[in-house]
Amino acid sequence: MAVKSKNPKTAIKNPDLRQYVFGQFHVPQMTDSGAGIAAGRICEYTSGSIKLGTEQNVLVEGITRTAIGAAAKGDVEFGFVPCMAGSPLAVGDRIAPRASGYVGKAQVAQDSLLDAEAGASFAVQPSNDGVEIVSSSAADVTQTVTLYGTLNGAATVLVTETLTLTGVTQVVSAHLDWGVIMGIRLSAATVGNVTVREASGNVTIKAITAGDLTAGISPAATSNAYGLIPRHDQSDAGTAAVCVVGTGLDGAVINIIDTMNGTTEEDHGTTPFATVTEFYTGAVDSGVNINFLTNEASDASSYCGVALQATSVSGVPVDCWLKPYWM
């Protein structure tokens, strides 16, 4: 599938520059050495052929205007071309290669995504039990309560379940094998206090005061993750799991659960994020402060061009000026 972009014949007003750009910025019939390259993806030079671009590679050759099959030949273009955004971009942002042939906003210093937030410290965890919700007011019969957590024995898979309050009568979750509850969200303010508790022993996991809409859910301080893997860190010992929610390079919503590693700053999982939106911290002790950062790897050596068009989402083509590694 071809990717549309501005026609350089009309976008460039200077006829000499137009001729130069249109006539030269084109490498014909390069051979793919990998499993094929989709349209609009960065290609990386490798031993006389090309392959799908990788994160922060320093051998960008150009982009594929049309898809190239595995071991097939295809044209590679650079200059004014559409690149597939792997992070939000502003006009004039320098870009750098990201995994799977995307480009992201080039990073020169880390950004704090979550500023020293204390863990939500849910009092107890279900550990293979159901969960109940109940309000202290009979008037609370329309609001929903969404539980975010993991099931027993599946510590890295986020599960959500939404229950509707029925006043002072408890409602039991469909999942009866919750492992850890990491976040709780109410659809609207309640009249009474809402208790989220274990189904078997009625031990309170979290009491939510009337008017509060979330527990264990912290919004990101800033959202652009540059198309790289975010980093987590905390102020004290502990290995509780935290979930990061955001979007991947392709623009789809993703979540990654990973355990903290005490006071060691490290990658949060292995999946790059285009954006992050919120963090679920219910399993972390309230005496522990959590810090999330963008990746520490600078793009200073892997700049490959400039964004000419803004996008607030990833997974879409944006007009860029792209330079090959040898330029």
Next chain:
Amino acid sequence: MFILYKKDGSEVNFTTEEGMLKTLEAFPDKYSFEKLKKEDEIPKIDESLISENEELKKRK
């Protein structure tokens, strides 16, 4: 944009001053306001300039 420095000298950007300050308070061993200089980055005073200065004092 508000900036703190890690011990290795790298910058971390914060969106708000409040966020920067509470991170500094929670991670006092990891962040600082000032970029720490390595010893070899601190310019050393030329020994000849010190001796010249001493000579000038004697003449006065």
